[in-house]
Amino acid sequence: MPGIRGLVSVSIPFHNRENFLAEAIESVLAQTYSNWELFLVDDGSTGGSGELARGYADRFPAKIRYLEHPNHANFGLTRSRNLGASASRGEYLAFLDSDDVWLPNKLSHQVAVMQAFPQVGLCCGPSEYWYSWDTDAGGKDQVVPLAPPDQLYDPPFLFVKSYPFGNYGAPCPSSYLLRRRAFDLIEGFVQAFNPGTFQLYEDIAFLSKLYLRVPVFVTAVCTDRYRCHPDAMTFRVQGTLREERARRFYFHWLRDHLCSHAVTSPAVWKAFRRRAWMYRLPLPASMTRLLRRVENRLCRRLGT
Numbered sequence: 001m002p003g004i005r006g007l008v009s010v011s012i013p014f015h016n017r018e019n020f021l022a023e024a025i026e027s028v029l030a031q032t033y034s035n036w037e038l039f040l041v042d043d044g045s046t047g048g049s050g051e052l053a054r055g056y057a058d059r060f061p062a063k064i065r066y067l068e069h070p071n072h073a074n075f076g077l078t079r080s081r082n083l084g085a086s087a088s089r090g091e092y093l094a095f096l097d098s099d100d101v102w103l104p105n106k107l108s109h110q111v112a113v114m115q116a117f118p119q120v121g122l123c124c125g126p127s128e129y130w131y132s133w134d135t136d137a138g139g140k141d142q143v144v145p146l147a148p149p150d151q152l153y154d155p156p157f158l159f160v161k162s163y164p165f166g167n168y169g170a171p172c173p174s175s176y177l178l179r180r181r182a183f184d185l186i187e188g189f190v191q192a193f194n195p196g197t198f199q200l201y202e203d204i205a206f207l208s209k210l211y212l213r214v215p216v217f218v219t220a221v222c223t224d225r226y227r228c229h230p231d232a233m234t235f236r237v238q239g240t241l242r243e244e245r246a247r248r249f250y251f252h253w254l255r256d257h258l259c260s261h262a263v264t265s266p267a268v269w270k271a272f273r274r275r276a277w278m279y280r281l282p283l284p285a286s287m288t289r290l291l292r293r294v295e296n297r298l299c300r301r302l303g304t
Helices: 021-029 049-059 077-087 106-116 157-161 180-185 202-213 233-237 241-260 266-280 285-302
Strands: 004-014 036-042 064-068 090-095 122-124 128-130 151-153 177-179 216-218 224-227
Touching: 004 021, 004 077, 004 106, 021 036, 021 049, 036 049, 036 077, 036 090, 049 064, 064 077, 077 090, 077 202, 090 106, 090 180, 106 122, 106 177, 157 202, 157 266, 177 180, 202 241, 233 241, 241 266, 241 285, 266 285
Parallel strands: 004 036, 004 090, 036 064, 122 216, 128 224
Antiparallel strands: 090 177, 122 177, 151 216
16 A cells, blocks of 8 residues: 555654653654654553543544554554554654654655655664753763765665664664555564563664665754663663573574575675674573674774
8 A cells, every 4th residue: 555645654652651752742743744644552551641642632633643552452662663554544654752752854854855766665864862851861962873874775785784784873763764665565563572572673673674675765864862861771771681682582583584585695694694693502691792792892993
């Protein structure tokens, strides 16, 4: 289904984010591009965020809808984003995490890129890692670069050159603008990454699928702010043994994906083996963490 031409279907999944959710929603309402619909996907919230979301849906019934899983279940980010996408009608899909915000030019800039490059399936750009939202935290805001910008990349270039296989950074999900046909081609977000397994690498799994099959345009323009705070999933597990277990889960999933989709590119398999070898061995997470640190030091020293 191609979707309604020019319409952007936005999904904000949330789980107990009443402290940040209103700001995320307001950043969609503030967009200079007005042809959008918004789905607020309640992932089993137990606090006041569900009531807040329903309030916005009541105030803007022509633009905003409230969604939830059967029995108000908590299924995680991947299934929640897919639920929003399944209810949507737009030619384009966008996803905003409930603790992030968009800058007002987000949609107008990226839709223009998509219209200029009809072969592009994903448009993304650098995000501002946003510490100053909390004046007591003391962090310094920074825009983290991705691949060299204002270029179109054909598959599988970004798979090989971007995290976790290359030196280019991975875009934040809040920076994505997808063409619906690209999202459908790769069958959406990988629901194997969920609260019952690991969620840490769910965005990397999604990008891995995209990079293998879809042309991507990387823009130089920052259009979103990634809120850095201690309750964020990335910050909670960074540097821990749970992060190592999540990496193992990702690499095992990826190997199965490459095999089941008959990926034969030598460059893809070379990149995979270079980073995944230690996770194919029956090593404890403490050992793979140590090996990865040594490997990273060697790569920095050799400039690879």
